[in-house]
Each structure stands twice: as C-alpha cells, then as structure tokens.
Amino acid sequence: MKVAFIGTHGVGKTTLCFELAAVLKREGIHVDIVKEVARLSPLPINQKTSLDAQSWIFFTQMAEEIRAAHQNDVVVCDRSVLDNYAYLMLACGRQLPIERFMHHWMKSYDLLFKVPFSGHLAASATRTPSSPRPWTSWWTSSWPSATSPTSAWHRAPSRPGSSGSGKWSCAIPRPSGGWSEATFVTWISSKALEPA
Numbered sequence: 275m276k277v278a279f280i281g282t283h284g285v286g287k288t289t290l291c292f293e294l295a296a297v298l299k300r301e302g303i304h305v306d307i308v309k310e311v312a313r314l315s316p317l318p319i320n321q322k323t324s325l326d327a328q329s330w331i332f333f334t335q336m337a338e339e340i341r342a343a344h345q346n347d348v349v350v351c352d353r354s355v356l357d358n359y360a361y362l363m364l365a366c367g368r369q370l371p372i373e374r375f376m377h378h379w380m381k382s383y384d385l386l387f388k389v390p391f392s393g394h395l396a397a398s399a400t401r402t403p404s405s406p407r408p409w410t411s412w413w414t415s416s417w418p419s420a421t422s423p424t425s426a427w428h429r430a431p432s433r434p435g436s437s438g439s440g441k442w443s444c445a446i447p448r449p450s451g452g453w454s455e456a457t458f459v460t461w462i463s464s465k466a467l468e469p470a
Contacts, residue, residue, distance in 0.1 A: 276343060276382060278354035281389040290389065291352045298348055306342040308351040311335050312361075325369070328362035332372060336379060354386065355379045 277294070279287040291307050298305040311334045312319055317327035335351075335358050342349040359376040362369065380386075 275347070275384045276339065276349045276351065277385040277387070278351035278356075278383050279387050279389055280354050280357050285389045287389045288352050290387075291350045295350050298350075303348055304346045305348040305350060306346040308335070308338045308342050308349060310352045311338055311358075312353075323361075323365045325362070325366045328358070328365055329372070332358040332362055332376075339382070351383075354383060356386075 279290050281287055288310070291309075295305045295307050312331050314334070315327055315331055317324065317330055319327055319331070332355060335353065335355055339349060339351060355376045359373060362372065
C-alpha cells in the first residue's frame with residue numbers, strides 16, 4: 275500500500291507522515307516514509323531553481339517510492355509526484371512529457387490525502403517563506419473535486435485480479451467535526467491494516 279500526503283508547504287504533512295508510520299510500526303507493519311526529496315536536492319530550489327533541479331526532485335521522488343515499496347508493506351510519502359510537478363510547473367511552465375508521466379504515476383498511489391491550508395502555516399525547512407505556494411489555484415483548476423469539503427481521496431482498485439476503474443474518488447467523508455490529527459491517523463491506520 276502506498277499513501278501520499280499532498281498540499282502546500284508548512285501545513286503539517288511531515289507530522290502526519292511520522293505519526294501514521296509510528297502507529298503502523300506499533301501494529302507490526304513494515305513501513306517506510308519517503309521524505310520530501312527536495313530537501314536532498316543537490317541543485318538550487320526556491321527562487322534560484324531550474325528545470326534540471328525540479329526534474330531531479332520529480333524523478334528522485336519516484337525512485338525513492340520504488341525503493342521503499344520493494345522493502346516494505348506500506349509506504350508513506352511526504353509529498354507525491356503531483357506536488358513535485360506543481361512546483362516544477364510554477365517555476366518552469368508546463369512540461370507536457372513530464373505531466374503525462376505524472377498522471378501515469380499517480381495511479382500507483384492507493385490513498386491520497388490533501389492536507390488543507392487551515393489559515394496558519396508552519397515554517398518550512400525546505401521552502402523559503404517567500405516561495406510561491408502553487409497549490410492555491412493550480413490544485414483547484416487541475417483537480418476540480420478539491421473544492422469539496424473532503425480532503426481525502428481513494429483510488430478504486432485497478433490492479434490485476436481486482437475490480438474498479440482506478441480513478442480517484444472523493445468518497446471518504448469528512449467527520450462532522452473535521453479531521454483532527456488523532457482521528458485521521460486512527461482512520462488511515464485502520465485502512466492500512468485491512469486485508470488486501
């Protein structure tokens with residue numbers, strides 16, 4: 275199972291990744307976190323970025339996901355290729371070959387969680403405070419269902435031997451009081467523990 279937390283920088287994705295991984299490890303599940311690969315970039319990011327730097331981040335994300343999936347039952351991703359492409363597109367414009375590949379790679383995620391902007395952003399260790407936040411308009415225009423009050427998506431199965439379309443669905447209802455970190459981590463860990 276591969277889970278990705280997506281959204282702009284400073285909204286709490288990393289915290290949720292570590293909390294979920296801790297819960298799963300306590301249950302005896304082999305889990306790894308693919309940390310935000312932009313933190314490892316040997317090339318400049320933020321205002322001095324380039325197509326080479328953003329491409330390195332995009333493709334390194336996929337390589338790390340492959341590595342983690344080969345060695346673990348559950349992979350928790352602090353960002354996805356969708357995030358990486360949003361930053362690439364903001365810095366360098368649309369890159370259609372990469373965009374097509376991004377759409378293909380998105381099928382590899384079992385659960386996708388957009389961590390919403392709550393009005394207060396924490397400082398980001400990777401992105402500078404003046405870095406643009408590409409999620410505001412791009413996310414809504416690219417994924418119209420993002421305007422729903424739901425911040426969790428699941429993908430109908432499309433793997434061999436399963437039924438389903440493989441399309442993303444906003445079918446996970448938001449609890450009446452919203453997702454607290456505790457209820458979210460409990461819910462997602464129950465999904466990871468379900469038999470395949």
